[in-house]
Amino acid sequence: xxxxxxxxxxxxxxxxxxxxxxxxxxxxxxxxxxxxxxxxxxxxxxxxxxxxxxxxxxxxxxxxxxxxxxxxxxxxxxxxxxxxxxxxxxxxxxxxxxxxxxxxxxxxxxxxxxxxxxxxxxxxxxxxxxxxxxxxxxxxxxxxxxxxxxxxxxxxxxxxxxxxxxxxxxxxxxxxxxxxxxxxxxxxxxxxxxxxxxxxxxxxxxxxxxxxxxxxxxxxxxxxxxxxxxxxxxxxxxxxxxxxxxxxxxxxxxxxxxxxxxxxxxxxxxxxxxxxxxxxxxxxxxxxxxxxxxxxxxxxxxxxxxxxxxxxxxxxxxxxxxxxxxxxxxxxxxxxxxxxxxxxxxxxxxxxxxxxxxxxxxxxxxxxx
Amino acid sequence: xxxxxxxxxxxxxxxxxxxxxxxxxxxxxxxxxxxxxxxxxxxxxxxxxxxxxxxxxxxxxxxxxxxxxxxxxxxxxxxxxxxxxxxxxxxxxxxxxxxxxxxxxxxxxxxxxxxxxxxxxxxxxxxxxxxxxxxxxxxxxxxxxxxxxxxxxxxxxxxxxxxxxxxxxxxxxxxxxxxxxxxxxxxxxxxxxxxxxxxxxxxxxxxxxxxxxxxxxxxxxxxxxxxxxxxxxxx
Numbered sequence: 001x002x003x004x005x006x007x008x009x010x011x012x013x014x015x016x017x018x019x020x021x022x023x024x025x026x027x028x029x030x031x032x033x034x035x036x037x038x039x040x041x042x043x044x045x046x047x048x049x050x051x052x053x054x055x056x057x058x059x060x061x062x063x064x065x066x067x068x069x070x071x072x073x074x075x076x077x078x079x080x081x082x083x084x085x086x087x088x089x090x091x092x093x094x095x096x097x098x099x100x101x102x103x104x105x106x107x108x109x110x111x112x113x114x115x116x117x118x119x120x121x122x123x124x125x126x127x128x129x130x131x132x133x134x135x136x137x138x139x140x141x142x143x144x145x146x147x148x149x150x151x152x153x154x155x156x157x158x159x160x161x162x163x164x165x166x167x168x169x170x171x172x173x174x175x176x177x178x179x180x181x182x183x184x185x186x187x188x189x190x191x192x193x194x195x196x197x198x199x200x201x202x203x204x205x206x207x208x209x210x211x212x213x214x215x216x217x218x219x220x221x222x223x224x225x226x227x228x229x230x231x232x233x234x235x236x237x238x239x240x241x242x243x244x245x246x247x248x249x250x251x252x253x254x255x256x257x258x259x260x261x262x263x264x265x266x267x268x269x270x271x272x273x274x275x276x277x278x279x280x281x282x283x284x285x286x287x288x289x290x291x292x293x294x295x296x297x298x299x300x301x302x303x304x305x306x307x308x309x310x311x312x313x314x315x316x317x318x319x320x321x322x323x324x325x326x327x328x329x330x331x332x333x334x335x336x337x338x339x340x341x342x343x344x345x346x347x348x349x350x351x352x353x354x355x356x357x358x359x360x361x362x363x364x365x366x367x368x369x
Numbered sequence: 370x371x372x373x374x375x376x377x378x379x380x381x382x383x384x385x386x387x388x389x390x391x392x393x394x395x396x397x398x399x400x401x402x403x404x405x406x407x408x409x410x411x412x413x414x415x416x417x418x419x420x421x422x423x424x425x426x427x428x429x430x431x432x433x434x435x436x437x438x439x440x441x442x443x444x445x446x447x448x449x450x451x452x453x454x455x456x457x458x459x460x461x462x463x464x465x466x467x468x469x470x471x472x473x474x475x476x477x478x479x480x481x482x483x484x485x486x487x488x489x490x491x492x493x494x495x496x497x498x499x500x501x502x503x504x505x506x507x508x509x510x511x512x513x514x515x516x517x518x519x520x521x522x523x524x525x526x527x528x529x530x531x532x533x534x535x536x537x538x539x540x541x542x543x544x545x546x547x548x549x550x551x552x553x554x555x556x557x558x559x560x561x562x563x564x565x566x567x568x569x570x571x572x573x574x575x576x577x578x579x580x581x582x583x584x585x586x587x588x589x590x591x592x593x594x595x596x597x598x599x600x601x602x603x604x
Contacts, residue, residue: 002481002488009476275472278435279533280461280489363435366468 003285006276007292010265017261022301024257029305029342032247034312036338037330039243041172047230048171049107053114054089054198056207057229058214061222065235067093071221072193073186079197082213084206089113090194092185096157096178101145104156105177108185108194115174116167123150124165130181136161139175140168157188199223247338251345254301258294258349265293266353266360273357274365283358290354291347298346302339383447384541384573385409385432390441392427392596401427403596404441409589411540414567414574416584418601419593425577428593429543432575433466434459445541461490465534467563469546471526473518479505479529480514486536497536504532507569508562524555528562535566542567544576548583556580 011018058079060069076090092108109115111129119126122140129137136156138148143166148154152163156178169175186192201210207225214223230236266273273286281289310330385408392402401424409415417425430436431443434456443450446463450456465486473482480501487497505511508528518526527547534542544563548556560583567574576587584590590601 002477002484005477005481006474009474013476271472272474275474276485276489278433278460278466278472279486280457280537281485282457282489285489361435363430366430366435366472 006289011293021257021261021297025254025298025301025342026304026308028250028254029302029338030309031250033309033338035246036243036334037313039239043236043239045172049173054200056199056223056225058197058221058223061220066195069195070193071197076197084201084210086200086202089198091196093195094189098156105173107177107179108182109179110182119167119169122166122168128164133184134162135164137165137167137179138163139177140166141175142177251341255345255349258297258346262294262350262353266357270360271365273360274362277362286357287354290357291350294346294350298342302342381410383408384411386444388442390438392438401596405598409573411573412571414587415589416587417577417591417593418584423593424596425593426545429545433464433543462537463539464541464543465539467530467534467544467547469549471530473529475518478515478517482529483532483536490537500536504535508532523551527559541573546577
């Protein structure tokens, strides 16, 4: 108890300095949490698009981005005929623009595609999809920001399209996207095939055999299970690495704040440390006291940062322009990692001050009474 | 060459011993102790007198294991300090320190300050509390346990420092001008307590002081001058 009091006493003695350190960690944690959660959410939503009622994705080997992938037109129908395959859906991804909205994700799909089949149709009828070349179906949020209504016309890119339905999906990208018949999208984006073919197998156990068959029949294509794809897709990896790097940079700054506080804390009470030494405190006990102080700063900062980060995420969710694109659901693992990183940062920040405190020689501190 | 100071007493053992101790600072520029020989027996009260800078505090620090001699040997309870397997054991259980400035932690209460040595030594809470109450009762501080140090008088602070020094029942008390910052009356009462505690717990008291009057009330009185020591024998 006295040991805890010694830790807290020093933090309370310099409230402003302690608060600034806590704020530094809190801002870092909030920044890390926000960036990581937003990007993880975006990645989750994008991988969700790919895994709609499917477990394998076939795409062009060695492409840096799925937007550049081209799966030949005949492949989807050939694969669909394989006995192990329940259904194979070609999907073409594109990015289009309209007035005030430079980026709208466009999905070129067939009427049988799970995105059309399984979505909740707010208005319109899925049987009317792909009947005409200028027909589009909009996600609910896309309809909102394009001010589009059923049977109305919307300018998209260089064309004007007829709205034949509005969908509500759980996925933010899809909800803010435009669904075109595959042939219309191919024409619009000047592409012969599709970006990917999503595969639903009759038996999941056939996945290995399926991937092997793809490799054997199509040298330029690769089939990956959803989890494999999420792990290996370079864009996801870059995004995740960027998110963690940005967050860690924030934490390093926070850690420097803790280091500064702890250095000041040690320098201003060398005499007190000397007294503790005279009263039998060991190096370990002195170091534990310093690390304890930094751990309290880091922990309080981490908790404050998590609260601030959560509030920020919910605030982002309320911004209309980001609605549907930001998945604010926080993963416990991310929260745990953020807290552990904050604690490690605090400990790292206290390393030099703790070593300095351990080297304080009582006799020298006491000689100058 | 200093005359060796050796007291023979067959019934009491030697608890502090310095043999030909030399100590200097600033890479030899300032020599503080020059061949000091000294012995103290269990339960004796000993005063060290002398001008500032004569080496009184240095000798106390050496006996407390806070510093090591350049040459010569310092032994506490028969064990050489520089060969002491565990200097922490020395500080935690064998010696207690009282300084001129009380050196208490101002933001803690009297009770918390006193319990610091017991935390360091890992003494059980109930044992520590019992000892605390015993000492504070004896020193008239039991009603001030929850007071912060800032609210205590100078005498109360020094008595608190004395309590803290005795918490782990050391057999040697090293006091570095313990009454130096107190007025005459308070100084006398704190000194009485020092002597009382030393007597009641059979503690060896080695006290550096400028107060000749207090020094003469100790069992033995040593004079230090320019790093040398000799026992004052009133005749």
